[in-house]
Amino acid sequence: xxxxxxxxxxxxxxxxxxxxxxxxxxxxxxxxxxxxxxxxxxxxxxxxxxxxxxxxxxxxxxxxxxxxxxxxxxxxxxxxxxxxxxxxxxxxxxxxxxxxxxxxxx
Amino acid sequence: xxxxxxxxxxxxxxxxxxxxxxxxxxxxxxxxxxxxxxxxxxxxxxxxxxxxxxxxxxxxxxxxxxxxxxxxxxxxxxxxxxxxxxxxxxxxxxxxxxxxxxxxxxxxxxxxxxxxxxxxxxxxxxxxxxxxxxxxxx
Numbered sequence: 678x679x680x681x682x683x684x685x686x687x688x689x690x691x692x693x694x695x696x697x698x699x700x701x702x703x704x705x706x707x708x709x710x711x712x713x714x715x716x717x718x719x720x721x722x723x724x725x726x727x728x729x730x731x732x733x734x735x736x737x738x739x740x741x742x743x744x745x746x747x748x749x750x751x752x753x754x755x756x757x758x759x760x761x762x763x764x765x766x767x768x769x770x771x772x773x774x775x776x777x778x779x780x781x782x783x
Numbered sequence: 784x785x786x787x788x789x790x791x792x793x794x795x796x797x798x799x800x801x802x803x804x805x806x807x808x809x810x811x812x813x814x815x816x817x818x819x820x821x822x823x824x825x826x827x828x829x830x831x832x833x834x835x836x837x838x839x840x841x842x843x844x845x846x847x848x849x850x851x852x853x854x855x856x857x858x859x860x861x862x863x864x865x866x867x868x869x870x871x872x873x874x875x876x877x878x879x880x881x882x883x884x885x886x887x888x889x890x891x892x893x894x895x896x897x898x899x900x901x902x903x904x905x906x907x908x909x910x911x912x913x914x915x916x917x918x919x920x921x
Contacts, residue, residue, distance in 0.1 A: 709892045713892045767837045774833055
């Protein structure tokens with residue numbers, strides 16, 4: 678498997694493992710999380726679509742590093758795993774920070 | 784030769800394109816804080832706790848990916864200002880801006896879902912109350 682593909686799949690697995698094994702925030706059981714990820718996904722298509730468009734790309738990918746599947750438009754599918762991992766990690770840390778701050782009474 | 788290079792280079796304003804997109808993301812999501820009341824910007828310490836570790840992890844990933852040639856940035860659309868590891872400052876901005884937009888979305892959705900649940904509960908209570916009154920009156 679190409680390197681970016683491996684890294685992207687591993688990142689998603691690592692973030693899920695972080696919640697299931699360590700944090701236990703319950704984020705994956707919250708409707709707000711899944712609704713938000715749906716909204717974020719739609720906006721990622723717009724923003725990432727602009728950044729990766731082959732006619733005038735802001736970011737250029739080495740085809741050897743990816744599966745080469747670019748959809749929709751010219752977005753490498755790995756980018757969606759990258760985005761999922763980044764934003765799920767942030768939301769997990771946000772939930773954990775909120776819990777800790779409430780526990781501290783701050 | 785120099786004239787040709789100058790003519791073919793992207794106009795200098797284009798170098799702000801990536802940063803302009805990120806600024807647009809902040810602008811578009813601002814009503815989530817100001818109108819819906821996501822209360823993300825009003826909790827800066829919690830934002831830092833949520834974003835800082837992710838910035839570090841993903842910046843390291845970015846630097847490795849750049850080094851291994853997985854991706855690179857079009858010099859026409861970035862300022863050219865780089866951090867150690869050839870990391871464009873735009874990427875650092877990306878790792879702050881996009882998570883802030885996601886937090887705003889998540890908190891705004893939480894506010895909206897709570898309002899919908901309250902309304903549904905009130906409607907149910909109202910219906911139950913009306914039924915009780917009707918039964919009690921009869």
